[in-house]
Amino acid sequence: MTHSKPKIVAVDGPAGSGKSSICDEVSKRIGWTYINTGALYRGVGLLALSRGIDLNDSASLAAMVDEIAPGLAWRSDERSLWYKDRNLTLEMNSEQAGYAASKVAKQAAVRDCLLPVQRQLTLSAPKGSLVDGRDIGTVVFPDADLKVFVTASLEERSRRRMHQLGTDTEPQALEDIRKGIARRDERDQGRDTAPLKQASDAVVLDTSDLSMEESILALIRLLKERDLVG
Ligand code: DC
Numbered sequence: 001m002t003h004s005k006p007k008i009v010a011v012d013g014p015a016g017s018g019k020s021s022i023c024d025e026v027s028k029r030i031g032w033t034y035i036n037t038g039a040l041y042r043g044v045g046l047l048a049l050s051r052g053i054d055l056n057d058s059a060s061l062a063a064m065v066d067e068i069a070p071g072l073a074w075r076s077d078e079r080s081l082w083y084k085d086r087n088l089t090l091e092m093n094s095e096q097a098g099y100a101a102s103k104v105a106k107q108a109a110v111r112d113c114l115l116p117v118q119r120q121l122t123l124s125a126p127k128g129s130l131v132d133g134r135d136i137g138t139v140v141f142p143d144a145d146l147k148v149f150v151t152a153s154l155e156e157r158s159r160r161r162m163h164q165l166g167t168d169t170e171p172q173a174l175e176d177i178r179k180g181i182a183r184r185d186e187r188d189q190g191r192d193t194a195p196l197k198q199a200s201d202a203v204v205l206d207t208s209d210l211s212m213e214e215s216i217l218a219l220i221r222l223l224k225e226r227d228l229v230g
Helices: 019-030 037-050 059-072 094-104 108-123 136-140 154-165 172-191 212-225
Strands: 008-013 033-036 073-074 080-083 126-131 146-151 203-206
Touching: 008 019, 008 033, 008 080, 019 126, 033 037, 033 059, 033 108, 033 203, 037 080, 037 094, 037 108, 037 126, 059 073, 059 154, 059 203, 073 146, 094 126, 108 126, 126 136, 136 146, 136 203, 146 212, 203 212
Parallel strands: 008 126, 008 146, 033 126, 146 203
Antiparallel strands: 073 080
């Protein structure tokens, strides 16, 4: 019996747009696999930091990522990230990991090395995968069954991030977060290799004025419209 190719939904978008939370919940409701590709970049960033590697040193990063890629694992069922027997999940969600990830993600050698890891993870899913990142619809799976570009205004993304961090509502705290996200957007959109951009055939899902539940239902509606789920 031949194993039919799993369905693939590519979900790209900027930091704080809500794509990870939406994919996480939608995949649970429809019984698909959730692949958080940002976690892999965060893992590379964290390991580079713990080894004292300069995040701008492309040669050292290239050598490191070649060595570590076989041991780096995203476990979709637990939403956890591992390097060999080290659980990186808690560290992965820190601001420091996000910063390091966006720096290492600029390096072509890092991206090249993570490309087959992302494809292999996705293609081994039993039913279908929701894959979120920055270049999934443009580079990793240009022939995905559905491409969605999730976005939200910078103001709204900053407010959500502040809420997530549990920071108080001082105007300065919000302003610092807003600047950090704007810098991250600039790095992700401005890099030479696989920059964040909307695929020409992607459907835009603007969550600025949507609750989490409304966003989840909007993605499920898109999947149904394409007959990807019943
Ligand atoms: O989605 P995230 O915030 O966990 O991603 C962390 C960083 O990794 C982000 O700044 C850009 C980078 N990234 C990427 O370049 N390509 C991907 N497919 C996923 C993440």
